[in-house]
Amino acid sequence: MSKTKIPALPGDVTWTEDQWKAIWAKDQDILVAxxxxxxxxxxxxxxxxxxxxxxxxxxxxxxxxxxxxxxxxxxxxxxxxxxxxxxxxxxxxxxxxxxxxxxxxxxxxxxxxxxxxxxxxxxxxxxTDIDPGFRIADSTEIQLLRDEVMEELFEEQYGQSDNEEFFNLVDAFTSDRNDDALQNIVRSLHDFSQSNPNPDRWLDGAASMYELADDDGIDDLSFIDSLKFDIGLQLDTARDLLERSLAVIKTPGGRLQGLRTI
Structure with missing residues (x-):
């Protein structure tokens, strides 16, 4: 912020030095985080x-x-x-x-x-090429449109007799009654991808992380270390909660009577 001469910070104000600079800086681009x-x-x-x-x-x-x-x-x-x-x-x-x-x-x-x-x-x-009478769809309309597109997409994939990769995907992530679980995964991936500057590129990159050579194992996945670390954190948290729970029930009135610890 050297382009601007910032007034001296008065002694009777509660602003911090950085806040004061953010208020008075000008004639330049400013990012305040x-x-x-x-x-x-x-x-x-x-x-x-x-x-x-x-x-x-x-x-x-x-x-x-x-x-x-x-x-x-x-x-x-x-x-x-x-x-x-x-x-x-x-x-x-x-x-x-x-x-x-x-x-x-x-x-x-x-x-x-x-x-x-x-x-x-x-x-x-x-x-522009936009009809001046356009309006913004409400959340209910958007959800109905999303569901309609999803149904059409899945029906199209089901209709392809040689679509073995899709059928394997369905078998892996759905029950024998419906494919709602897989549809929810697709929705979640789409929603998350929209937070990226280039959603299509992010989706392509996410898929490429699962590409392995025939002689590679799960430990060769690029994200496996992060996944193991996250699983370890969750297991440590579960163990900590169990130990705290056990400590509570061992106290007087903690209802340990009749229970046997392993």
Whole structure:
């Protein structure tokens, strides 16, 4: 943050040095990473307010784009900015600029990332091939569409007589009554892949991890060490819980009477 001259941290504020830098740094790209509950929202609100009330280069609040991941976070952000503006007006009641900001707050682009993108598409639909009357499917509709596509996919695979690999997969992961378990695995893999920048590449890479030569064994899998480590952790946890349970039932009133330890 050397491009910006950061004001000295006053002694009467509760901000940390890093928070203070995040509030005041400008004229550069800034990435702030912090844990939950560390005050990121408060820092961002104060960063917005400082830009709005700046005496050197004040801006209007509706010139800013503020996006969050949830509607609740967006509503909280808008509420906090409004409260901060009201406090600034109380400190400077004659400022027409601040009063203007309070009237502009409802027009400010403070929303989820999805809502902002939806607004852009609706506004400039004529530049795309999207029908201006489109709407966003709700969760129930999306689930029904997913189920329909899944059923069609499996029916297509079942209809191929020489599809031995698929039939082996079905035998390994389904019961003799239905293939719901395998369908759930497919859904989980798809959902997880969507968190990657290139889902198709991730899925191809995940499949390649299971490719072994004819003379290779399970210990030659690339992920086997991590898997064994995870299994070890779970077994250690189970043993710890059993030992603690045994210690409890050995105490007076612990109902060990009539039980025989192994």
């Amino acid at each position: 912090a844990a939950a509950g560390s005050g990121k929202t408060a820092v961002l609100v104060n960063r917005i307010i400082q830009k709005v009330i700046s005496e050197e280069d004040p801006i209007d609040v509706d010139e800013l784009l503020v996006v969050t991941f949830t509607n609740a976070s967006a509503a909280e952000m808008r509420h906090r900015v409004s409260e901060a503006l009201e406090k600034a007006i109380n400190d400077n009641p004659h400022s027409q600029h601040l009063r203007k900001q309070l009237s502009l707050i409802n027009r400010a682009s403070i929303s989820t990332l999805h809502s902002f993108c939806l607004e852009v598409i609706r506004k400039y639909y004529y530049l």
